[in-house]
Amino acid sequence: MADTPGVTEPTLEEQIAAYQREFQDLDPQVEKIVSALSRLNRRMNVAYGRQTAALGISNADWEVLKALVLSGAPYRMGPSDLAKRLGLTPAAMTHRIDRMVTEGLVTRERDEANRVRVIVELTTDGREKWLEAMRLATVFEEDLLQDLSADERTALGEVLTRLLRRVEHAQPDAGGRLADLE
Amino acid sequence: MADTPGVTEPTLEEQIAAYQREFQDLDPQVEKIVSALSRLNRRMNVAYGRQTAALGISNADWEVLKALVLSGAPYRMGPSDLAKRLGLTPAAMTHRIDRMVTEGLVTRERDEANRVRVIVELTTDGREKWLEAMRLATVFEEDLLQDLSADERTALGEVLTRLLRRVEHAQPDAGGRLADLE
DNA sequence: GCTTCGAACTTTAGCTTTGAAGTCTTCACA
DNA sequence: TGTGAAGACTTCAAAGCTAAAGTTCGAAGC
Structure with missing residues (x-):
């Protein structure tokens, strides 16, 4: 499925108009x-x-590769650290690693120093895939931002990180209010 | 699970530094x-x-309510239109509607004019839930943006819609390149 | 040294989604 | 009419996820 050109999603402007019609107190x-x-x-x-699919890996695989690469050489992590890093349960991580081992993207071995632990390590093939995915991603990202001047990029990056800080340091309660920052 | 304060996600700055270390051609x-x-x-x-959970509905329910409300009175849609609108398969829509009917958020009835079609209609209870969710959401959103001046908000909205237009009108191919706009 | 607790991973059961096959209804046309 | 094709939804089997129960190993206390 994914692409369904049939039913046209409303434009942003149409959607906002609909919101205002149905909910008056909207800015x-x-x-x-x-x-x-x-x-x-x-x-x-x-x-x-689409890009990762073109490389023959799933988006799920890509996330794992990313976490491993960003952890730095020698590109090893335990399943539970990976799970926390990706926001998955350990159970899901077990299955995902199963898959990726059979795909040859990572290896799984027991830590001989502490046999409770398991070490997931990136294969050279997995690292290659990540590099290819990154090359594709940077092409897309550069293309996406091509109409923005250097000043606009700086400003956008600055504003977004400001918002991010606000929401990261003070997760909202169920009512939606953000605690005041320090 | 969701929140796992144990393993700290790297900060944005740390993550970018890691990217640069592992992938030199990065802007x-x-x-x-x-x-x-x-x-x-x-x-x-x-x-x-969190907000929708506090109202006793799932995020999935919330998406359906949103689509129905934004469609305007009398808040009716067919399952396949809903599915396309939400990016789901018809099969998933069937199950989701099942659930929401038992939760009393929508009703499902056959269209007597064309008995192949089914009409999903928002209940008043469903509409109430949507309104409550919107009230919570606007509080959160206003809080999130509170540090931005009116000018900054205008500028941010403008830049984001510019990027959105770029990616909407020209979906990238598998290689990542965006076709040139008209 | 034995036991118990806790940590790290795996297994199991249940839910949601997908893709494919199936059912029912309408419409076109002979 | 009657038949075939297409559309709209549902059912079914398989994949991936979560929560909770299990397993296995290590470490601390007695």
Whole structure:
């Protein structure tokens, strides 16, 4: 499925108009930012998914490769650290590693120093795949941002990290309020 | 699970440094924007998830309610339109509607005019839930953006919609290149 | 040294989603 | 009419995830 050109998603403007019609206390400026963020992210994920699929790996595989590479040489992590890093349960991690071992992207071995632990290690093939995926991703990202000047990029990066800090350091309660930052 | 304060996710800066270490041809400015976008979105979804959970509905339910409300009165849609709108397969939609019917959020009835079709209609209870969720969401969103001036908000909205247009009108091929716009 | 607790991973059962096959209804056309 | 094709939804089997129960190993206390 994925692409269904049949039913056209409403444009951002149409969607905001619909929101205002159904919910009067809406700040259209805020909604525009939030909706655009969400849509942009969805589209980007579709793009990444296509790229990794073209390399013969799943998006799930890609996340694991990324975590291993970013951990630095010798590219080893335990399943539970990987699971926490990716936001998965240990059970899901077990299955995912199973798959990736048979795909030859990682190896799994028991830690002989502490036989409770398991070591997942990137194979050279897995590292190659990650590099290829990165090359594709950077092409896409550069293309995406090509209309933005250097100043605009700086400003955008700055604003986004500001928002990120706000939401990271103070996760909202169920009511939605963010605790004040220190 | 979800929150696992144990293993600390690297900060954005640490992550970008790791990327540069492992992949030399990386534009840190681009990576900063892309990573911040992705993280911000993840955090926001966690926040929305908590809010809808506090109302006793799932994030999946919330998406369906949103689609129905935004379709406008009388808040009716067919399962396949809903499926396309949400990016699900018809099969998944069938199950999701099953659940929501038993939860009293929507009703399902056969279209008497064309007995192949099914009509999913929002209940007043479903509409109430959506309104409550919106109220919570707007509180969170306003809080999130509170440090941004009106000018910054305008600028951010403008830049994001520009990026969105770029990626919407020209979905990338598997290689990652975006076709040139019209 | 034995026992018990705790940590790290795996297994099991249940849920949600997908892809493919199946059912029912309508529409076109002979 | 009656038949075939297409559309809209549902059912079924398989994959991936979660939560919870199991296993295995190491470490601390007696």
